[in-house]
Amino acid sequence: MLKTISLIACYNLKAFLKHLQGVVSLLTVSNLSKSFGALDLFANVSFGVPQGARLALIGPNGCGKTTLLRILVGQEEPSGGEVRRARNLRLGYLPQEATFTLEGTLWEVCEEVFSDLQMQQEELHRLEAAMSDPKQAPAVLERYGVLQAEFERRGGYTYPTRIQQVLTGLGFAPQDFHLPVAHLSGGQRTRAHLARLLLSSPDLLLLDEPTNHLDMQAVEWLEEYLNQWDGAAVIVSHDRYFLDRVCNGVLELSGGRLATYSGNYTTYLQERQRRAEYLQEQFEAERERLLREVEYIKKNISGQNVSQAKGRLRRLSRLVQAMEQVGLEAVLGQKWSEVSTEATVAVSPFGVEEAERRVRALRSPVRTLPRLHLHLRSTLRSGELVLRTSNLIVGYPGRPLFRAPDIVLRRGECAALIGPNGAGKTTFLKTLLGQLPPLEGEVTLGASLNIGYFAQAHEGLKPSHTLLEEIQTVMPAWLPGQVRDYLGKYLFSGDDVFKTVSMLSGGERSRLALAKLALQDTNLLLLDEPTNHLDIPSQETLQAVLDEYPGAIVLVTHDRYLIDALATQIWEILPDESSLDVFLGTYSQRREERAQREARKAEEAARNGQPAEGSSGSAPPRERVRSPKAELARQAARTEKRRLAQIQELENQILALEHELAQLGAYLENPPADMTRVIEVGQRYARLQTQRDELLARWELLQSEAPSSAI
Numbered sequence: 211m212l213k214t215i216s217l218i219a220c221y222n223l224k225a226f227l228k229h230l231q232g233v234v235s236l237l238t239v240s241n242l243s244k245s246f247g248a249l250d251l252f253a254n255v256s257f258g259v260p261q262g263a264r265l266a267l268i269g270p271n272g273c274g275k276t277t278l279l280r281i282l283v284g285q286e287e288p289s290g291g292e293v294r295r296a297r298n299l300r301l302g303y304l305p306q307e308a309t310f311t312l313e314g315t316l317w318e319v320c321e322e323v324f325s326d327l328q329m330q331q332e333e334l335h336r337l338e339a340a341m342s343d344p345k346q347a348p349a350v351l352e353r354y355g356v357l358q359a360e361f362e363r364r365g366g367y368t369y370p371t372r373i374q375q376v377l378t379g380l381g382f383a384p385q386d387f388h389l390p391v392a393h394l395s396g397g398q399r400t401r402a403h404l405a406r407l408l409l410s411s412p413d414l415l416l417l418d419e420p421t422n423h424l425d426m427q428a429v430e431w432l433e434e435y436l437n438q439w440d441g442a443a444v445i446v447s448h449d450r451y452f453l454d455r456v457c458n459g460v461l462e463l464s465g466g467r468l469a470t471y472s473g474n475y476t477t478y479l480q481e482r483q484r485r486a487e488y489l490q491e492q493f494e495a496e497r498e499r500l501l502r503e504v505e506y507i508k509k510n511i512s513g514q515n516v517s518q519a520k521g522r523l524r525r526l527s528r529l530v531q532a533m534e535q536v537g538l539e540a541v542l543g544q545k546w547s548e549v550s551t552e553a554t555v556a557v558s559p560f561g562v563e564e565a566e567r568r569v570r571a572l573r574s575p576v577r578t579l580p581r582l583h584l585h586l587r588s589t590l591r592s593g594e595l596v597l598r599t600s601n602l603i604v605g606y607p608g609r610p611l612f613r614a615p616d617i618v619l620r621r622g623e624c625a626a627l628i629g630p631n632g633a634g635k636t637t638f639l640k641t642l643l644g645q646l647p648p649l650e651g652e653v654t655l656g657a658s659l660n661i662g663y664f665a666q667a668h669e670g671l672k673p674s675h676t677l678l679e680e681i682q683t684v685m686p687a688w689l690p691g692q693v694r695d696y697l698g699k700y701l702f703s704g705d706d707v708f709k710t711v712s713m714l715s716g717g718e719r720s721r722l723a724l725a726k727l728a729l730q731d732t733n734l735l736l737l738d739e740p741t742n743h744l745d746i747p748s749q750e751t752l753q754a755v756l757d758e759y760p761g762a763i764v765l766v767t768h769d770r771y772l773i774d775a776l777a778t779q780i781w782e783i784l785p786d787e788s789s790l791d792v793f794l795g796t797y798s799q800r801r802e803e804r805a806q807r808e809a810r811k812a813e814e815a816a817r818n819g820q821p822a823e824g825s826s827g828s829a830p831p832r833e834r835v836r837s838p839k840a841e842l843a844r845q846a847a848r849t850e851k852r853r854l855a856q857i858q859e860l861e862n863q864i865l866a867l868e869h870e871l872a873q874l875g876a877y878l879e880n881p882p883a884d885m886t887r888v889i890e891v892g893q894r895y896a897r898l899q900t901q902r903d904e905l906l907a908r909w910e911l912l913q914s915e916a917p918s919s920a921i
Contacts, residue, residue, distance in 0.1 A: 235260050236299055236414050236442055237282065242291035244277055251277060255291070255468040257461055259414060262858065263442045266453040266475060269463035271717055271745040275446045276306060278463065279416050282444065302412035304404050306419045306446075312391040316382065316402055319391055320373045323409045327366045334358060369409075376405045379431035381424060397423030408435060415443040421452055425630045426768055448746055450475050451770035458858060465577050472862030475771075481866070486576045493538050493574050495887050500526060500569045508562055520559075527559035530568050538575045539873075582721065582751040583699035584728055586662075588761045592621050592733040593657040596762040597642065601651035604638050604790075610649050611637060612783055614790040619779075621656075621733075624756075624763040626773040626797065629783030635766045636666060638783070638790075639736050642764065655734075662732035666739040666766070668719050670726065673712040677702060677722060680711060684729045700725045716743030724752070733761035741769045773797045853912055860909045867902040871895065 235258040243253040251274040259265060267275050280286040282293055283303040295301070312319045321328070337354040340346050365372065377387060380401045391402055400423050407415060421429045433455045436443065444461070447453055453460075453475040460471040460478040469485075471478040503526050510519035532541050532555060560568060597619040605611035611634035619625055627635050640646045642653055643663060663670075671680060681693045688696070694707055700721045714722065720743045727735075735756075741749045753772055756763060767773060773780070780793040780800050793800045874895045 236296045238294045239282070240292050240294070242278075242281065242293065243289045244274060244281065244286075245289045250466055252463060252466045252468065253290075255463070257468065257470055259442050259444060261413075261442055262440070263459055264436065264457045265442075265444045265459045265461050266457040266478075267444055267446045267461045267463065268453070268475075268746055270747050273463045273465075275463055276418055279303070279418055279444065279446060283416055296413070299414060300410075300412040301414050301416065302407040302410060303416045304400070304407055304418055304420055306422065307396065307400070312399065312402060312406075315388045315390055316377065316394070317373065317387045319402060320377065320405055320409055323406055324369045327361065327364060327369060330357060330361045330364075331366060334361060372409060373405075376408050376435075379428065379435065380405055381428040401428075408439075411439075411441065413441055415441060415445075417443060417445045417447070419447055420445065421447055421449045421768075426628055426770070427630065429768070429770075448741070448744070448749065449769070449771070450746065450749065451774065454771065458862060472866045473859070489539070490574060490576050492542065493572075493576070496538060496542070497569060497572055499887070500530065500572075501566075504562070504566045504569055507565065511562055523562070523565060524559045526565055526569075528555045530560075530565070530572065531555045533572060534568070580701055582701065582724070582748050584724060584751055584755045586728055586735075586755055586759050587731045588733050588759060589731055590658060590660055590733055592659050592761060594621055595656040596621055596623075596659065596734055597656065597764075598654045599651065600654070602641075602648050602653065603650040604634055604641050605649050606637075606646075607649070610788065612785070612788045612790050614638075614651075614781075615792055617781065617790075617792055619762055619764070621762055622760065623778045624765060624776045625779045625781050626777035627764060627766045627781045627783070628768075628773070630785060633783040633785045635783060636738055639663070639738055639764065639766060642736060659734050660730070660732045661734045661736060662727050662730050664723055664727055664735070664737045664740050666742065668723050671711045671719060671723060673710065675711050676708050677711070678707045680722060680726065681729075684726055697725060717745065717748075720744055721748070735759065735761065735763045735765075737763065738766045739768070740765075741767060741772060770797060853915060857909060857912050860905050860912070864902060864905050864909065867898055867905070871898055871902065874898070 237259040239255060239257050242255040244251045255278070257265075267278065269275055277286060281288050283301060284293075285303075314322075334354065334357060337350050337357065340350045341354070343350075361367070374387075378384075382398075382401070382405075386398075391399060394402065404417075404420060420432065424432065429449065429452060433452060436456050443456075445453070445457065455474070457474050459473070460475065462469045462471065462478070462482070469482075471481050473481065503522055507519045507523050507526070510516065511523070513519075529541065535554065559565075595618070597617070599614055599617050601616070602614040603610050603612070604614065617625075627638060629635055637646060641648055642655075643661065644653075675683075677697055678690060678693050681696065682688060685693070690707075697707055702718075702721070711719065711722070720740070724740070740752060744752065749769065749772070753775055756765075756772075756776055763776065765773065765776065774797040777797055779795065780797060782791045782793070783789075784791055793803075795803075874891055
């Protein structure tokens with residue numbers, strides 16, 4: 211039976227594995243570890259980056275993501291293990307902060323990427339001049355033809371357009387192009403460096419928070435650019451929507467260990483939950499089996515079966531010690547000869563009471579890191595109408611920002627306020643709060659409102675206050691012990707309560723501001739960039755809490771994942787039109803509606819023989835519709851791109867299934883005494899085999915649909 215279960219060879223699988231042999235790993239990490247003194251940051255980290263991979267590297271703040279990137283690029287040495295890079299690998303690295311030096315203007319530092327093309331261009335000019343000499347003309351003309359073809363193939367005639375498109379896409383205005391880089395802000399210098407990296411087209415990009423200094427429009431441009439780019443990337447980002455749209459794999463660094471997942475961020479969340487549930491089931495079943503062993507030993511240790519009971523006690527003692535040291539997965543997935551090399555096991559067995567105590571004390575292998583324990587109070591029910599505006603113009607005397615249509619927000623709704631940096635989002639919130647008067651029109655607030663305001667710059671926090679004093683401004687009757695306990699829910703511990711606000715990081719300030727907000731009893735929240743500086747686990751917690759909030763929310767954020775999960779209407783500030791556009795629906799619905807509108811414009815422009823509006827600045831440039839033949843070629847290219855993307859996703863899913871089948875196969879080769887558990891695992895093995903075979907069939911079908919020749 212076990213041989214049948216473990217037999218997985220088939221023609222389709224062989225074809226798939228043969229295909230994978232052609233996938234070259236650009237970078238391979240083996241058993242990597244990093245320590246700072248007595249602190250082990252991570253250990254036994256292993257993974258590969260194949261061609262075309264877009265891997266999201268995620269984990270809580272401080273887990274070592276930036277350190278790992280620096281090791282991959284060679285700027286920091288590991289404490290153990292190795293990083294192997296493919297020969298002649300061209301690697302580009304974007305650090306989180308602009309610590310690098312760039313000389314010249316913004317345009318010049320981007321032109322440096324094409325210095326070899328500029329040298330070729332100068333050579334072409336010299337050859338053109340030499341053609342005037344009849345004696346040299348034949349040889350010069352031949353050389354000129356070869357060099358010109360090479361120059362054109364490498365984009366020599368189009369690189370200035372590429373520079374303009376990339377800079378525009380990343381949010382630079384034409385008047386910025388000739389500014390000295392030294393005069394740019396830190397965020398602008400980081401964007402300039404990102405532009406250089408994209409233009410250089412490396413084999414592998416290592417990006418540390420690439421969306422930090424980009425507005426929403428620039429982030430969407432970067433998504434499209436990376437989705438059309440052929441290289442590989444490892445990306446650290448807190449932007450979950452960005453990871454969803456760009457990445458096809460996830461590396462989760464948490465608690466010093468690395469776990470790998472196929473698919474985008476949403477797929478990772480689902481798979482992480484499924485793995486945790488399965489691992490917990492395994493643990494509970496194994497602990498139940500060990501407790502039955504303990505009961506047998508207790509009954510027979512002084513009876514006729516004393517020899518058998520002692521033998522079972524020895525086996526149980528070494529197994530429990532191994533589980534305590536290397537974990538359940540390592541013990542169940544290996545033979546004892548392999549486990550014994552990793553675990554230090556005492557020769558003498560436990561006593562019976564000690565054995566039972568140690569079995570009951572075994573910890574679940576499903577690790578949960580400390581998370582925010584956020585709860586927003588909302589006991590007072592507001593009226594149905596929460597907010598209404600009439601003929602509203604927002605701005606400052608002599609400098610109006612935009613005119614808003616008459617908008618309405620009702621109880622239980624969430625409006626996401628979006629727009630470029632500097633468009634007036636915070637100004638609008640302050641107008642709604644009454645801190646700034648409208649230039650024209652009025653804002654009407656509903657009855658029985660208690661408003662909670664989360665300020666982006668945390669103006670409500672006094673820099674000289676300690677955390678203890680800040681909480682006591684809201685809860686003056688609380689004793690220091692109560693404040694300590696409360697701040698512990700927001701991941702502040704020990705002497706953190708005596709730190710002053712001025713000493714806190716951006717993420718710590720955000721958590722403190724949320725802690726103060728949660729102490730208020732509100733039914734309308736005005737939130738200005740609440741996820742700034744929060745790691746992904748904290749973002750997930752905040753999203754879940756806001757989703758359960760019964761009041762109304764006005765949300766200013768660049769976090770499109772949060773917007774898509776919560777918003778029932780989208781308010782977008784359009785600076786070029788000095789207006790506020792209101793869309794009743796979710797962010798995804800708005801994006802789809804906008805894409806359909808742009809497609810209709812493009813079709814109309816194609817019929818009229820004109821380029822579509824907004825084509826400049828898109829990335830990278832695509833061939834315009836010129837003829838029916840060209841259109842057929844574009845359609846074929848789009849179809850082929852979708853086919854290859856489907857193949858990639860199927861391969862990721864098949865690899866994940868093969869990994870789990872291998873684990874289950876190892877488990878069934880050394881089955882436990884619990885036949886019920888063996889049957890359950892065998893049934894799951896069979897189900898996964900069926901799933902894998904179905905995926906392989908789809909994979910083979912897609913492979914057979916490959917075009918035999920170009921159109």
